[in-house]
Amino acid sequence: MEAYDRLAACMSNYDDLAIFRRFKVLHCRNLLLMEAELIHKHDALVTAIARDRLSDDPKRKQLSFNFRDLLASPDTYDDGSPSQKQVMKEIRPLLKDYGTSSHSVIDFFWVAVCSEFLILYQRLCELPPVNKSNLSRLWRLCSKGPEYRPFFEGGEYFTWHKGKAYDLTSLSGRTRNRDMLSRLLDKFITTVYHWAVGHRIHEQISVDASWKLEDPVDMTHYPDHYSPAVVDGLTMILAPILPATSIFALYFIKDPLVRMGMIVLLSFLFSATLALVGVPRRLDAFAATAAFGAIMVVFVSNNTDCGC
Structure with missing residues (x-):
């Protein structure tokens, strides 16, 4: 040990x-086997219902319309076939494990919270x-x-x-x-x-x-807060430097075509920096990059109008 x-x-x-x-493969296999067992029980129930409807016995025909008679029916019939009641007895414990459902109100909607094993597997995947x-x-x-x-x-x-x-x-x-x-x-x-x-x-x-271990552990530990601290510092440095550097670069470029090409390049660099130092949503990244490009265009326009 x-x-x-x-x-x-x-x-x-x-x-x-x-x-x-x-152990996802074991959970998947367990779910698949339970699902297969329920499928067979489902088919058995459908068969039992069909037999009652086609039976020459008037009491068995009445089972589809009278719940009291269904409760009073035997577990098996003379021909050895199981009754609807017996099949449902066998299905209930399986549903408890695989497909038990309860209801709760969330935002005024009824939401079915079902299947202990399915939810367990879903949480494992998350x-x-x-x-x-x-x-x-x-x-x-x-x-x-x-x-x-x-x-x-x-x-x-x-x-x-x-x-x-x-x-x-x-x-x-x-x-x-x-x-x-x-x-x-x-x-x-x-x-x-x-x-x-x-x-x-x-x-x-x-x-x-x-x-204390008999065989000591010879391994260096690096706490998880090291990387976030460095990233925060780099973000604080890049936030003012990137726009300022872009403005200075555009200020000294006189050729309009070169300026437009530089704006495209700087916008790409800005978008890449966003992806590098954070995890923005696509919409946020698009909006921020568009705003950055618009600011560069306004600066170029004003700089051109003043004859600089």
Whole structure:
């Protein structure tokens, strides 16, 4: 159990290492089998209803119109076929697991909240994807010694393998909707920066004294707030510099065609910067880029009119 003790101690101290399997294929298979079972029960119920309607027994024909007679009907008939009541008894527990529905009022509309397993799978799919750099560090934690011998054996060894990344999730959720610049900085910090100076000046992963490991963890930890702080700083610098630089560049260009080409280029650069330092909606990015281009055109027009 040393391997799981090691992982539990590290995950509890560092949320970004809390990476788990979703087992989506097992959930899908379970849903499909339950669905298939319900399909067969549905067909059995339709068959039972048809038999009652076509029966020569007047009591069985009456079952489609009289609920009291349906409740009083036997579970099986003399020919061994199940009754409607018996089939529904078999369907109810399946519906409880697969398709139980309850209703709640949201914005004055009735919304069906159904299927425990379907909702569970939906929530599994909505979990954030795994952070590749954190997965690499967790994979190292699954090894011991300078030669990185694996702690786990058999199928457990591949639980956090990079080939299983499609089925893994980072429960901290900090990697969802991160801007491109933050992801690039994360990659830079855990590779180039770590190789150059990071491993010497940053703290190593540590655990609670009561969970002290026999084989110490030799791994540097980089808190998640490093990248957002750098991105915020770069955003504050780029926000005034980009428009000012664009105005200066257009001021010294006299050829109208070159100016128009420069406006197109600067607008593209502005849009690319938006995508790099943030996660704007398409409409917001379009509106901001259009406004930036309009300001450049107004500046060029005024500059041309004054004969500068």
